[in-house]
Amino acid sequence: MTLPDAEPLLTTWYLEMRDPAALDARPLPPTLAVAECEIPQFELNRFLYQLVGAQWQWTDKLEGDQQTWRALVESDAHRTFVAWHRGAVAGYFELYRPDGRNVEILYFGLAPGFIGMGFGGPLLSHALACAWAWPGCERVWVHTCSLDHPAALANYRSRGMTVYHEEVSGD
Template sequence: MGEQVIWYLEMRDPDAHRARALPKTLNVVECEIPQFELNRFLYRLIGASWQWDEKLKGDQDAWRAMIESDAHRTFVAYDRGAIAGYFELYRPDGINVEILYFGLVAEFIGRGLGAGLLSHAIDQAWRWAGTERVWLHTCSLDHPAALENYQKRGFTIYDEEIAPC
């Protein structure tokens, strides 16, 4: 069994956000009516390349309850009608927004969409009334440019750990 590095990153001030414009080809839509099966689909579609499988093996009822709670929001990015990526925001305590999942569909990686979509996710997190902090975690199994993208947008690492993978 190998090891992975997990980085925890945060942004405590919206002015720290070094935004990139959302690419003109992307249309980002919030799924205002929670649909658990849509989230499962997006998780598999985007996560397949990055070994996202934890949620698929876990308690499906707990996952559904989280998605259907008022503390959870889902956004889908479309490029000319095709799903290009998505992100989920989760704020169970009312002040700390986690960018729970963020990613692009494999066919859309390398087209210059990630920085703008991440900026849109950060903007949505800060626009959520009451937000005091935005955070996320990533790991060494993620896309090689992921950590750098998060840091370029203004996130700073506040913790790091080594874990089995």
């Protein structure tokens, strides 16, 4: 008798940093430039989400309410940053602070072709520094899961973030 394949377990980790002094920063390499998109462009965020997230099965935003997503991107509580390497989009991150105190790294990642180049730690360091530089920030948090890049959780921890909650689903 053959048993049906079991659904794989999905683990989600929630991490936080409560003190900017905890940041173990890695400097941006000279060939990696990061710019904030000071003029919101929903279509750019959608493109970046697809570019970076396709390999990690980011699909929830593509299937959801596009007007709600647009409103989030265009709100004063949201900021988008793009990383460039030699003129190409190397990655991006989005910060979201709806309560004026807790900044979520809403999305973070590298574009295909830029993984393994040593950009992950420096870009995450920059994301954390930008979050802490946002006036009123008291805490930075993020969540990641077992579908993400195998080094994602270690990168968050290496930069000084700590796990405060873990969920396992799919059993």
